[in-house]
Amino acid sequence: MRRIISVLVENEPGALSRIVGLFAQRNYNIETLTVAPTEDETLSRLTVVTDGKPETIEQITKQLNKLIDVVKLVDLTEGSHVERELMLIKVKAHGALRAEIKRTADIFRGQIVDVTSGVYTVQLTGTGEKLDAFIDAVGETSVLEVARSGVTGIARGEKVLSL
């Protein structure tokens, strides 16, 4: 079961290592992990995508809550939510390929953010599946380099994760 867990943590040195360490120590999966400060400078927001049996997910949230640096957390996948990931991808773009890549990027609502005579760098946001689909569409042989941010997300509607 894939789960997206958003965690508000104290913006303290070492807080991230406690969380990452917990996952390693208890043999939980991390598929992606993103972390950045929030509008409240004392807090960081961390989003982790994990996968496991329902019992494991329950333990993950309980064990995270036990960490003193964790202020609050929510399992976004329990409700309706928006999830996004950012990808920067360098692809070969010469000859006939050049127009083809541009068209594909347009279809995926990507933007070409850097151009050389033989290479396009495309910026794309969406769900992980959409990013995977783009890579498939341009073809693996065209792909030179991929940098993905990992998933971040937020609940739909009026629910907010804050103090």
Place this chain on the structure above:
Amino acid sequence: MTEGKQVELLSGADMVVRALADEGVEYIYGYPGGALLHVYDAIFRQDKITHVLVRHEQAATHMADGYARSSGKAGVALVTSGPGATNTITGIATAYMDSIPMVVLSGQVPSQFIGTDMFQETDMVGISRPIVKHSFLVKRAEDIPEIIKKAFYIAQTGRPGPVVVDLPKDITDLTKKYPYEYPGKVKIRSYSPPQKGHSGQIRKAVDLLMKARRPIIYAGGGVVMGNGSEELTKLVKQSGAPVTNTLMGLGSYPGTDEQFVGMLGMHGSYAANLAMHHSDLVLAVGVRFDDRVTNSTNKFCPTAKIVHVDIDPASIAKNIPVDVPIVGPVNSVLKEMNDLVAATKASQDQEALGNWWKQVNEWRDGQGSLFPFETAEGVIKPQQVVQALYEATKNDDTYITTDVGQHQMFAAQHYLFDKPNRWITSGGLGTMGFGLPAAMGVKLHNPDAHVACVTGEGSIQMNIQELSTCLQYDLNVKIINLNNQALGMVRQWQTMQYSSRYSHSYMESLPDFKKLVEAYGHVGITVTDVKDLAPAMEEAFSLKDRLVFLDVAVDTNEHVYPMQIKDGSMRDMWLTKTERT
């Protein structure tokens, strides 16, 4: 700072020591070194706190641990950076696994050199991270009082545990002074341990308990550390249910009471394990369904509904699914349950309970005793030693510590604890070398009580250097060495599962323990004949002002029984070398 109050200016080092004193700490256990010299100077210039110099930092943590287990308050260890810090890791992990409050203050290289691989540098916060409840690296001397207050608050509340405070040397600089005030209390926004259980859930639990036809109460270390013994005893009496204890829970219910069916689990009593297996309601209090209790989890208590009371939500449904979870402090939850039980007592089916007790008593009495064993001519059985120890001390206030292995199980089975906090053993981590320093920590705070360490010739050698500390501080503990000249528990498994191939489980060239302890300035007594056992015990405990080491030659081939059979249910046990359920 309050108006008119004299503001005291203290250096970081002096603040550390003062904060400990203001926290009410009497003794700290430690070992000095370069990164801590400022702090040791501050210790020298005051008289509120007594420092005990151990011979190895691991012992400092076990002393703090022994004190904590006997008092319920956090013990404090003080060690230098690098090897001083790494030597505490086993002790911290021991406390972590058994949820014992402890504060470990470690020295660190000066802040500006952190990360440069300086002499005696180690990343203490990093190394200890998986085995602490929390840790602090102090960045500013002004923060010391608040951090120390927080460390004790975190260590001692909720599910207790060890907390590390890492002190870079520049932070404790004696030449820089700051206003000092020790906070009366602290608030941590992300930490609020539960204060009370859910009333609806508690009602449900009482309802199940009073309607059960075959109830059993399974109580653990959480009852001891959560001050829940009195309420537990009341609940057992009011409900009329049989009660069993985990290894960590011994003493939380009087061991000599008729409703006590002995310890449960891997080496638990036949009666306790069968009663668990056949029960229709398990009321689990302050326990964690450890693998040494449950045996195979999918065969655990097949006909029982399970109520689980614990202060740590993560402990609930971790290993075993639970029907009624109650998150809260055990003493307050048990108190609420007692009030409800008193009101619903009339509805209990006394006939069903009577039949259940008939069955439980058959399991108990059919065996002769809870932990039967056979004596033999010409050898001392280890169980006889524990029984002799019990006879010699049962009328006095006595604390028993142990190391880990067969002797630990024999002590757990045959010493009957009527009070909590008297049984001090490393249950979760299973740390050999724990017993002697733990006993020292207990003795220091309870100089008038008997304190005995039951050990084996393997375990005792893991921290035997502390005999020297004992002499320095008059820590007159009694050491009962069940000397079977083998790593008994390893040997037992090798006998049972590895066709008696005794790979590295026997001890060649053992020291002459009598001479060894005499060299350390103590009294050694060797016992090789069973008839000398009781007199030797008497002598050991009559020498109140001396540490006595009783080296007892016991049967090498004795096994601990019952022993649960791997992959089975709780009722699947070896009862003797040839008999199984």
